[in-house]
Amino acid sequence: MQAMFHRPDLPTADLAWLNSSEKGFASLGEAFATPTEPTPLPAAHWVGCNDALRGALGLPTDLWEQQEALELFSGNRLTANQPIYASVYSGHQFGQWAGQLGDGRALNLGAIHTPEGLQEFQLKGAGPTPYSRRGDGRAVLRSSIREFLASEAMHGLGIPTTRALCVTGSPAHVRREEIETAAVVTRVAPSFVRFGHFEHFASNGQIEELRALADHVVTAHFPELQEKQGADRYVALLHEVTQLTAALMAQWQAVGFCHGVMNTDNMSVIGLTLDYGPFQYLDGFDANHICNHSDHQGRYAYARQPQIAYWNLFCLGQALMPLIEEQAPALAALESYKQSFPEAMDQRMRDKLGLTGAHEGDRALAEALLQALQKDHVDYTVFWRRLSVAVRESAQSAQAFEPVRDLFMHREVFDAWCIRYLDRLGPANRQSTGDAMLRTNPKYILRNHLGELAIRQAKTGNFAMVQDLWQVLHAPFDEHPTYEAWAGLAPEWASSIEISCSS
Template identity: 85%
Template sequence: MGLMLHHPALSTADLPWLHVFEAGFAHLGETFATPTEPTPLPAAYWVGCNDALREALGLPSDLWEQLEAMALFTGNLPLRDHPSYASVYSGHQFGQWAGQLGDGRALNLGALQTPIGLQELQLKGAGPTPFSRRGDGRAVLRSSIREFLASEAMHGLGIPTTRALCVTGSPAHVRREDIETAAVVTRVAPSFVRFGHFEHFSSNGQIDALRILADHVVTAHFPALQHKKGSERYVDLLHEVTQRTAVLMAQWQAVGFCHGVMNTDNMSVLGLTLDYGPYQYLDGFDANHICNHSDHQGRYAYARQPQIAYWNLFCLGQALMPLIDEQAPALAALEGYKQAFPAAMDQGMRHKLGLQGTHHGDRALVEDLLQAMQQDRVDYTVFWRRLSLAVRESANSTHAFAPVRDLFMHREVFDAWCKRYLERLGSSHRQAAGDAMLRTNPKYILRNHLGELAIRQAKQGNFAMVQELLHVLHAPFDEHPTHEAWAGLAPEWASSIEISCSS
């Protein structure tokens, strides 16, 4: 069934594929990274294995056959020469200052030199840390599968994200709302530094540590800024993070992704999608949709995500102020969001509509479409895929838009919008436009009910759907004829799935 090793530790020399393992963030010292050993789990077994990422990282083809690999990624095999560590951060949660937080259930193994650059490996669910705040430091099978699949779904969509290499499970019991079984997901990213890391040191008056952290981020991830001196370096860092965040928000909105808990400690300074908890991809379009059942005030509703990101960036800017001489340059860096997000959003929606060039009426065309979709709760992903097919086929068919029209109850509203759209689209190059739209508008997304079905099977010891979903979500624009049903409308029971911060 699995393996529970009792070695006190192993050296990376015993694992040849880790021969270029480095300390990563830990080299900054214990102010930033507290050495913490994982807590072993009994009878570990593979739940999900990501071969595409394994290959990209340059890891051996027989990795999943190695008992040592399973033990390492479960937290059963600590490394003697590179101790795992947890990092401290603070943050704003649901708009309120929460004070010190930190890696409560995440342990960083270190950084691996790979063909795609330096990548940090992190175990989520490997036991308590000094920052667990009375928590058990564990993750459950349900939430681990959700993060594993969501990370790779976002990557398949071309949206910046942390990745997931594998999930291991254990029959060990974990108490959440009910008794569940434990699991560990191995996350991969160039860095897991969050807005909250900067907030922590700034709020505690640790200005030297704040500067060390900022300089580390610049050197490791924004090398073009290294020549900048004094406050200019940190203003430009804030500008870069602002720009990346603006683009990320536009990508989320365009694909219909709801994060669910956009606290400042869940925001990546690299502009990555970070921490998959109560996330959801929209089914029927509702701009006010709240995917997190713990979000009673709707702070993180779908339509509010861009505004919340802007608010979070101001928290980051405030944290960096001790390193910046004057307020005006910092405000100017943050104000760039007001141009960057709408520009990225407009461009993203033009791509979804297959429009070339710009036109002063494009934004109104999009807003009127979304209003019509909202009125009838039109399935967001199915609409865009059918529209893409209709545009491609309209060059040779006068009835190409009928399947799109069928999604609307107020069909006269769609007819009026479609007339405007086709005039803007033009009659030439329809097939090329449709082909481009099919490469922009996915056929497959990780709908809640698909994840739920995979989880139910996994709880019975069947992990086939986890692997099949992973395969499809890595190529969400392709047809995958054997999984056509996964591209259909969500069943009625999907609306009863509740996800919260414990998800």
């Protein structure tokens, strides 16, 4: 693939915080990182700014007042001392081998040292790259706002994720299903390496590049594995990625998060939630819910996500086989998922239910609850929050569970389950148990209709709801009296919102 090089007329940003010789992933060379210039956007402006992340990264307090920063994050300037590049990867999409893919609309600004450790910065939507596959390399305001909010929502929930530092917008037109305006998200993560990076070099027989990539990931993210030699190192790497993926899937399932497009090129090797496209948090509980309008076969339905992650891990394992060689240790590393995911899921459900210790019937109790929620399509987030409050108040009130019962059409089913549940809770201190549950079960999630309302306002040039939503989602377990309505049931029109891969 022919590299694209910087144009001499694109101005250079000389921001002090970017003055770093650390290249991160780019240090692997042009087989991995293709120098690529951004394509400028006219009349750039701020849409959303993540000041909490700015502070955590140790970036200047006046960052949002710096015109140079606005231009840099819009793709209108180059960095002074950092390589700007797009990376190549391949992958399986919807279960089929898709061949070479790559950063079709993402440009990496390089890495800097921060109080959070080494962090990679990436512009999503800054124009075409050598891997755009005839695309324009742009992102639209709609999808950029969704990713900005979703990243912070997941972080607020304590779920590993890439972060979004800011969104910038422009009146420039972009054609998707209709004409929309352009935007750029600045994403931040310790690494953007995907399963698909390994698949790319394995599929092309580039074994030395495959080894270099694996060694880079070990050195940068799993330093405790460096003492291992030969195949043992790569088996251990596969095992660690398997464990991180199992833990991530349990967190997704517990909070009711649907990713929508779990292709291998959208899976992070360090266990982050990566690439927010047609995602959704469940409203009414439906284990078979498909959030991606483009997923006609339901491959990525909510209940199938853990199994799909396991399938994707096997693709990663296959890609690592040239380094591992023997099948048995690779299979053992992958098979650990079968124990790790159920154990992680059981613990997540115990936490949500306020249960201490591990009892033999806990999984059956949780499964019976999910069946009851499924039967009446009870709102998932509202149920857990009301249950938490009910447990806290049940020591003082015999009517504490009435607001929970009100969510069910088949109240007798809930009543029967509740008897089992309270028996399992036993003589626990209900006040402290309920308080712990309130710190586990969020009050606020990024519901589709809230994102849609923020997007509609933003299209008129009003970004207030974007910033207000960010503020609430940053602390989703807290009370936000001004925004109490955002914690309520989704309106009927929310079910008509369609999200697809272009979202």
